[in-house]
Structure formats: structure tokens, C-alpha cells
Amino acid sequence: MAQNKKLHFIVIDDSKLDCFIAEKIIKSTGKCESIKSFLQAREALEFVSKATVDAQSQTIILVDIQMPVMNGFEFVEAFEKLPKDISTHYTIYIITSSINENDLDRVHNYSSVKQFLNKPLTSNNLAILLNND
Amino acid sequence: MxxxxxxxxxxxxxxxxxxxxxxxxxxxxxxxxxxxxxxxxxxxxxxxxxxxxxxxxxxxxxxxxxxxxxxxxxxxxxxxxxxxxxxxxxxxxxxxxxxxxxxxxxxxxxTYIDIKSAIEEGNLYYSTNSLLEVKVKELQSAYEELGKFTYIITHDLRGPLVSVMGAIELAKSMDSIDELKELVGMMDAAIKKLDEFIKNTHEYYSIKRGMAGNEAINFNAIVADLEALFRIAGRMDNIRFTVNVNQTGSFYSDAMCIKIVLNNLLSNAFKYQRNTSVDKFVELDIDVADNNLQIVVRDNGIGIHNDHIENIFLMFYRATSEESGSGFGLYNVKDALNKINGTVEVNSIVNQGTTFKVLIPGKANGTK
Structure with missing residues (x-):
């Protein structure tokens, strides 16, 4: 991906504070075209499945694991069932405060998940992720 | 014998x-x-x-x-x-x-003595083994719980802490006082969530430990204590709280279990209100008659969706994204009620409110 290309971001986390932190850090990278936060994964899924995607654009989704109603894993499972012409425009990163091996191992089972990041999200972590992309 | x-x-x-x-x-x-x-x-x-x-x-x-x-x-x-x-x-x-x-x-x-001593020693061996089996089962369930707790500590306790760590990092590079204030407000909420979780964990162990107590319960005093705590914490702001206590005769049970039940049900009723509602209310009715206690907690808050209602008493189950829920409160209610032979039923309509009805049989005065 070209370094200068602008990216869209979606943050899914039931903690308002974590959404706020993620938004601030993402904006500070200067690579952010747009950013949307969702406190509920179900609403994010609804948004992703209905949004019109510009063929050239790429959206990065940062999703938490532990959330009530629909958790991060359930979101990823539902996302993987979306039509290919939608899902191909998104890259998912799981962002978690979990240090549980089972949770972390489970991340590898989902082909749509690029990698997981530890909370708290920092400018450094995000910069590394964007440069590797 | x-x-x-x-x-x-x-x-x-x-x-x-x-x-x-x-x-x-x-x-x-x-x-x-x-x-x-x-x-x-x-x-x-x-x-x-x-x-x-x-x-x-x-x-x-x-x-x-x-x-x-x-x-x-x-x-x-x-x-x-x-x-x-x-x-x-x-x-x-x-x-x-x-x-x-x-x-x-x-x-x-x-001889009589041969058989008699063999049976007595055999019986001792049997009792020791049976006790061991009971202890092994207790130990197994304690290990399972420990596993669950370790898992929980890694997110429910670590989550708010990590959020605050992130916020502090962010605050270092912030110049706007208004933004900083907004951030501090959110840090405050995260820390309160952590505190609530720790208090709930304490309740959980208090219920598990020991036999159910048997003391005369003064409902007016318990409700007054709880009300004062909620008021200080600002939990009752703009919520109409009405209490009716009808008690004829004394009621004996485990005071701590009853406090845990009341505290969690009221706390939820205050917490899960609709932000947009102009007339928010919580009603508490306590009736004691014929040595039976009935507690009804009614609110006109967000309600619980039918899909979730059968799971709300499960440990760490959360039916809403409301930020301060620990997934522990109603589990503790159920656990406390089990200890004192109480039952609970719930009726709820989304966006109209929720009613919890608790029935607890009293202990006869002085019986253990």
C-alpha cells in the first residue's frame, strides 16, 4: 500500500474511553481520511454491510474482544460471512487487553484478522502497523 | 446410637x-x-x-x-x-x-473382638475416604473458579486499568484544558468500573463463605443505608425513588445476603435508566407477612431484551453495552438467594422498564 494513501478507520469498543484514545491516536498519524467509532459490534456490522465502498479505498477495523451482546470474535465471524466484494475493502485488527493465551490463539483461526494488538493502543504500535501494511 | x-x-x-x-x-x-x-x-x-x-x-x-x-x-x-x-x-x-x-x-x-475391631477400623477408613472424596470435589470446583477468575482478572480488571494507562499516555501530549477535562471524566468512569468490580468480587466471596446467618432484619435501616450511599455517589440524580416497607412482626434471615440482593437490584435500577426519559423512577416495595419476605424493585429504564433475559443471572453475562456493568451483580443476587432459599423472577419490556420480584422465606427465630 502506498505510504501517502489515506485510510478510513472503524473502531469497535464498548469502552468510550478506549474509543476516544483510539480516535485521538489515529488522527495524530495524519493518514486518516475518516474515522467512525461504535460502542456496539452489531451496529458496526450493520454499518459495514450497508456502506457503499469506493473501489479504491481501504478501511482498517480495530475491534475489541470482550464486549457484551456481540463480542469481537462474533463480529469477525459475522464479517467473514459478508460478500467478498465488501469484505475485501477491510482489514481487521483485534485490539485487546486480554493476556489470555486461549484468546490470543483464537485470533489465528480467523483468516480475516491480520493480527492482534495489545491495549493500550499507542502511536508507536499504530505507526508500525500502518508502515507494515 | x-x-x-x-x-x-x-x-x-x-x-x-x-x-x-x-x-x-x-x-x-x-x-x-x-x-x-x-x-x-x-x-x-x-x-x-x-x-x-x-x-x-x-x-x-x-x-x-x-x-x-x-x-x-x-x-x-x-x-x-x-x-x-x-x-x-x-x-x-x-x-x-x-x-x-x-x-x-x-x-x-x-472371635467377636476380631470382627468388631475390623469393622470399626474399616468404618474409620471409609469415613476418611468419603471425606476425601468430598474435599476433592470441593477442590475441583475451587480450581475451576480460580481458572474463571484468572481469566476475568485479565480483562475485567485489566481492561479499565489499560484504558487509563492509554489515557495518561494521551494526556501527556494534550494542550487543550477542555480536552483534558473530557479525558479525566472518562478516566473517572473507568476507575469506578474497576472499583465496582472489586466490590462485587468481595461480595462473591462473602456469599461463598460460611453458613447463612440468622438475625432480625431491620429493613428501614438497610434501605436508609443504601439510599445514603447511592445519593452520595450521585447515582439517584433526577430519579424519583419511592420506598414502601410493610412489616408486621420480625423477620429473621441472613442480613448480608439481603443487603447484597437489595444493593444489586437497586443499583441496576438506577444505572439502567433511559437518558432521554424525563420522569425516571425506581420503586422499592418490601412486604413481610407470615414470616415471608417479598421484595419488588421496579424501574422505567431501558428494559432487558427477551433474547437476554434467561441469561442475566449467569456469571459475567452482560445484556447491554452500558459501560459500567461488571457482569457480576445479578449472579451475586442469585447466589445470595440460593443461600437463603430465596427465588427471583423478572419481567421486562424494552424501553418501558424492568420489575424484579424476590421471595424469601424467613427463619424461625433462634433456629440455625
């Missing part, structure tokens, strides 16, 4: 005289079952799973005593096994010990 405390003993021998003699000798000391063949022995074992000691003659027509012990051991592992024989046959002794796992080997002709 009454009958229910007497040790149950099964004696198997193909010679009727031995059976009669055994039963006549020990019928006052123990509850004695006699069997002249293996089939009868199994019938007794099936009908009396609490038989503690089995004594079996080695030489019988269909099977030897050690063969019988070897075969019954898998299905009935608990009773203590003893072999009785008149023949000093070393092979059968070895078999009985190695395959039948016998506790004692008794020589014929036996």
Missing part, C-alpha cells in the same frame, strides 16, 4: 449357620445384611448404597471371595472389603490383596 447412625455391614457366606451366627452376634452393634450367594449380595448393595463394610467368605460354590471383590469393586468402590477364610492359602491371600484390594483378612473361626 440410633439406627440411622449404625454402620451397615454386609456378610456373605454359603453356610447358613455362619450367616445366622454372624447376624445374631452383631445385630445390636450394626445393621447387618446377610447373603448366601453373590446374587443376593448384589441385591443388598443395589438397595443399600450406603453399606460401609463387606465381609465375604473366600470359599463359595460359584465364585471365590477375592473374585467377587475384584468384580464388584468397579461398580461399588466405596465399601471397605474384608475376606474371611478358614484356609491358610497363601495364593488366595495374594489374589485378594492384589486384585480385590481388601482391607482385612480375617481367619476362621473368628
Amino acid at each position: 440410633n439406627n440411622s447412625e449404625k454402620i451397615k455391614v454386609l456378610y456373605i457366606d454359603d453356610e447358613p449357620n455362619n450367616l445366622v451366627g454372624f447376624k445374631a452376634t452383631f445385630r445390636f452393634d450394626y445393621i447387618v445384611f446377610i447373603a448366601s450367594n453373590i446374587e443376593q449380595a448384589y441385591n443388598h448393595l443395589n438397595a443399600n448404597p450406603d453399606i460401609r463394610v463387606i465381609m465375604c467368605d473366600q470359599r463359595m460354590p460359584d465364585k471365590t471371595g477375592s473374585q467377587f471383590f475384584e468384580e464388584m469393586r468397579g461398580q461399588y468402590p466405596l465399601p471397605v472389603r474384608m475376606l474371611i477364610t478358614g484356609y491358610a492359602d497363601i495364593e488366595s491371600v495374594i489374589d485378594a490383596v492384589n486384585k480385590g484390594h481388601i482391607f482385612r483378612y480375617i481367619k476362621k473361626p473368628w
Whole structure:
């Protein structure tokens, strides 16, 4: 991906504070075209499945694991069932405060998940992720 | 010693005289079952799973005593096994010990003292083993709980902490006072969530520990205490709170369990209000009549969706994204009610409100 290309971001986390932190850090990278936060994964899924995607654009989704109603894993499972012409425009990163091996191992089972990041999200972590992309 | 405390003993021998003699000798000391063949022995074992000691003659027509012990051991592992024989046959002794796992080997002709001391020691061995089994089960469930807790500590406790760490990092590079204030407000909420979780964990262990208490409950005092706490914490702001306590006669139960039930139900009722609602209310009705307690907590808050209602009492289940829920509160309510034989039912309509109805039978004054 070209370094200068602008990216869209979606943050899914039931903690308002974590959404706020993620938004601030993402904006500070200067690579952010747009950013949307969702406190509920179900609403994010609804948004992703209905949004019109510009063929050239790429959206990065940062999703938490532990959330009530629909958790991060359930979101990823539902996302993987979306039509290919939608899902191909998104890259998912799981962002978690979990240090549980089972949770972390489970991340590898989902082909749509690029990698997981530890909370708290920092400018450094995000910069590394964007440069590797 | 009454009958229910007497040790149950099964004696198997193909010679009727031995059976009669055994039963006549020990019928006052123990509850004695006699069997002249293996089939009868199994019938007794099936009908009396609490038989503690089995004594079996080695030489019988269909099977030897050690063969019988070897075969019954898998299905009935608990009773203590003893072999009785008149023949000093070393092979059968070895078999009985190695395959039948016998506790004692008794020589014929036996004396009263031989049998009596063998049964008493066998009984002690049985009790120790049974106790061990109970302890092993307790230990297994404690390990499972520990596993659950370790898992929880890694997110529910670590989550808010990590959020605040992130916020502090962010704050270092912030210049706007307004932004900083917004951030501090959110940090405050995260820390309160952590605090609530720790308090709930404390409640959880308080319920698990010890027997249910039996003390006179003063509902007006409990409600006044809770109300003061909610008020100080600003939880009741703009919410109309009405309390009706109707108590005729005293009510005895475990005060801590009742406080936990009231605290969690009220706390939820205050917490899960609709932001847009202009007339928010929480009603608490407490009725004590005929030594039965009924608590009703009613609110006009966000309600609980039908899909979630059957899961709300599960540990760490959260039916809403409301940020400060720990997934612990209603589990503790259920747990506390189990301890004092209470029941709870819930009725809820989304965006209209929720009603919890709790019934608790009182203890008779002074009984433990």
C-alpha cells in the first residue's frame, strides 16, 4: 500500500474511553481520511454491510474482544460471512487487553484478522502497523 | 446410637449357620445384611448404597471371595472389603490383596473382638475416604473458579486499568484544558468500573463463605443505608425513588445476603435508566407477612431484551453495552438467594422498564 494513501478507520469498543484514545491516536498519524467509532459490534456490522465502498479505498477495523451482546470474535465471524466484494475493502485488527493465551490463539483461526494488538493502543504500535501494511 | 447412625455391614457366606451366627452376634452393634450367594449380595448393595463394610467368605460354590471383590469393586468402590477364610492359602491371600484390594483378612473361626475391631477400623477408613472424596470435589470446583477468575482478572480488571494507562499516555501530549477535562471524566468512569468490580468480587466471596446467618432484619435501616450511599455517589440524580416497607412482626434471615440482593437490584435500577426519559423512577416495595419476605424493585429504564433475559443471572453475562456493568451483580443476587432459599423472577419490556420480584422465606427465630 502506498505510504501517502489515506485510510478510513472503524473502531469497535464498548469502552468510550478506549474509543476516544483510539480516535485521538489515529488522527495524530495524519493518514486518516475518516474515522467512525461504535460502542456496539452489531451496529458496526450493520454499518459495514450497508456502506457503499469506493473501489479504491481501504478501511482498517480495530475491534475489541470482550464486549457484551456481540463480542469481537462474533463480529469477525459475522464479517467473514459478508460478500467478498465488501469484505475485501477491510482489514481487521483485534485490539485487546486480554493476556489470555486461549484468546490470543483464537485470533489465528480467523483468516480475516491480520493480527492482534495489545491495549493500550499507542502511536508507536499504530505507526508500525500502518508502515507494515 | 440410633439406627440411622449404625454402620451397615454386609456378610456373605454359603453356610447358613455362619450367616445366622454372624447376624445374631452383631445385630445390636450394626445393621447387618446377610447373603448366601453373590446374587443376593448384589441385591443388598443395589438397595443399600450406603453399606460401609463387606465381609465375604473366600470359599463359595460359584465364585471365590477375592473374585467377587475384584468384580464388584468397579461398580461399588466405596465399601471397605474384608475376606474371611478358614484356609491358610497363601495364593488366595495374594489374589485378594492384589486384585480385590481388601482391607482385612480375617481367619476362621473368628472371635467377636476380631470382627468388631475390623469393622470399626474399616468404618474409620471409609469415613476418611468419603471425606476425601468430598474435599476433592470441593477442590475441583475451587480450581475451576480460580481458572474463571484468572481469566476475568485479565480483562475485567485489566481492561479499565489499560484504558487509563492509554489515557495518561494521551494526556501527556494534550494542550487543550477542555480536552483534558473530557479525558479525566472518562478516566473517572473507568476507575469506578474497576472499583465496582472489586466490590462485587468481595461480595462473591462473602456469599461463598460460611453458613447463612440468622438475625432480625431491620429493613428501614438497610434501605436508609443504601439510599445514603447511592445519593452520595450521585447515582439517584433526577430519579424519583419511592420506598414502601410493610412489616408486621420480625423477620429473621441472613442480613448480608439481603443487603447484597437489595444493593444489586437497586443499583441496576438506577444505572439502567433511559437518558432521554424525563420522569425516571425506581420503586422499592418490601412486604413481610407470615414470616415471608417479598421484595419488588421496579424501574422505567431501558428494559432487558427477551433474547437476554434467561441469561442475566449467569456469571459475567452482560445484556447491554452500558459501560459500567461488571457482569457480576445479578449472579451475586442469585447466589445470595440460593443461600437463603430465596427465588427471583423478572419481567421486562424494552424501553418501558424492568420489575424484579424476590421471595424469601424467613427463619424461625433462634433456629440455625
